Amino acid sequence: MNTTQELPKIKHADNTQELLTIKDLHTGFRVKDTYYNAVDGVSISLKKNEILAIVGESGCGKSTLATSIIGLHDTNNTRITGEIEFRSLNLAKLTDEKLNNIRGNDIGMIFQDPLSALNPLMRIGDQIEESLIYHTKMSKKERTNRVLELLNQVGIPNPNRVVRQFPHQLSGGMRQRVIIAIAISCKPSIIIADEPTTALDVTIQAQILDLLKDLQAETESGIILITHDLGVVAEVADRVAVMYAGQIIEEATVEELFSNPVHPYTRSLLNSIPQTHSDNEKLEVIQGLVPSLVNLPRNGCRFASRIPWIPAEAHEADPQLHEIAPGHFVRCTCWNHFHFEGEEGGSLT
């Protein structure tokens, strides 16, 4: 097959625009003295003013990728190799103390579950103020004003009262706004949002997404949006990377990806979105499960086991990312021969 095909040139020639460049990142977790890579050779970059979405099923390594960037893993049981280039620093090599200058200051993080992401014993105001204490030289009074300003900015009504309240006194949507306020408190150039809307109900989801978009436009920061919800991607993202089993299997602009998805996994994902106006009453699903970290086959196309009707010859022996259109990358060659089960297949040529 195409094993000898050349690696595509590393994308994004315009380096001045790049906020964050990840090169060949591996994040491994220790299970009984062996490290298993949950993120397995990811290269991607984030530009200024851009919302980059990373999508995939649960367990595909997208959250691990996000937390690897600011080193939030248990250092005793995690091994991170590769480059995370940010302001000519390699974040993967920094000590915890050095990273503390970047966390919350240059890179803000928003987490999935707002119900548990705030300290239950601490007042809202104090929790937002904390990062200001460590990253700015503001006086107590300036900090208090900044906290109120932030609460206003994220659309919390009655900030003067909320600063004195505890997390359990706020609704899920309000708490997520507080977490966003924490993330943007020091005006970071990058915001990593790890499934920011998953735990919220649909109407609140839309509000939070709008808020994120507005903040991004205001602050000109870059956002990495981790999600499994393709609806969210279509709504806010500029560029999308689809992850499967620790690897990026397709990357393209959001328009390109939705109009011309090529990788079997991406196509299956899009195919499994329920269509209310279609006559098809069957919910399309992808066969099987994401292989577990320990049992993951490390060579060959990792998606092969879930499309067993595609002949083995269709896959590359060592699947690489191929640029099939400007800025549109896809891993492995199986996409050429892919068809949904039961449909007429293309022939192997």
Added chain:
Amino acid sequence: MWKTIIRRVLVMIPQLFVLSLLIFIMAKFMPGDPFTGMITPDTDPARIEELRQEAGFYDPWYQQYFNWIMNAANGDFGKSYTYKVAVADLIGDRALNTLWLSLLSVFLLYLIAIPLGVLAGRYQNSFLDKIVVLYSFISYAIPVFVLALIFLFFFGYKLQWFPTSGTVDIKYDSGTIGYLWSKIYHILLPAITFALLGTTGVIQYLRTEVIDAKSMDYVRTARSKGIPINKVYTKHIFRNSLLPIAAFLGFTITGLLGGSIFIETIFGYPGMGQLFIQSISGRDYSVITALVMLFGFTTLLGSLLSDIIMSIVDPRIRID
């Protein structure tokens, strides 16, 4: 909050009534009476009968109960048959002794257990953690009377670092600095013994809580803010980990009055524990019933106190 406290105190009245009834009935079921021990071959049985009559032993039980409870409500628990003094006075002296000993014991206990528990949890599976866990298991496995006797023998008798019995040296006058120091000096060894053996619960609870808290989402949020790791521990993990300890604090405080039977007996320290065991073996009914009543009352009070403490430290719990 005050409304709740008053309501809780009012609920305690029927609880205390049931408790007193149970205590009274059980005390009555105990074989023998204080006069049994006075019988010698020369005793005139008629005289014993007379004493029993006088003490009201042949009144109907409800009459006896009524007399007892009415007097008790007025702070009169009768006279100790053994010591021939008012039970209230007897308990008052002993309670004070026990309180001093218990306060120091519990202070030392937390002083040892809290840092060890937090460190063991923070550096889980490290050498330090293993040592702490080993210590807490060993201290849990050693019976208190064994360590108390060993300490008494070495530090009291062999090395003569500490006094071996009593509460204060008789050469000091009450109220002087020397008197106070002598009191502390006397409770030091029993308090250390108690503290060393009592740490297991606190250490294990804290260690587990810290380990759990480390992987909590709010700790990850705190770390994502770029707070130095030591601050994450002191400001976020530590306080949350203390919650279960705080839940027991009310019981611990009121439980101080109970004293420790072994410690007090071995170190010859006249406290509540010793009084309790002596009054049982001496069939000193008035003292037994008064003590059990008191312990029951403090337990009820402890649960109320725990609730109040919890509502102060955890904003999610409000009693109103």
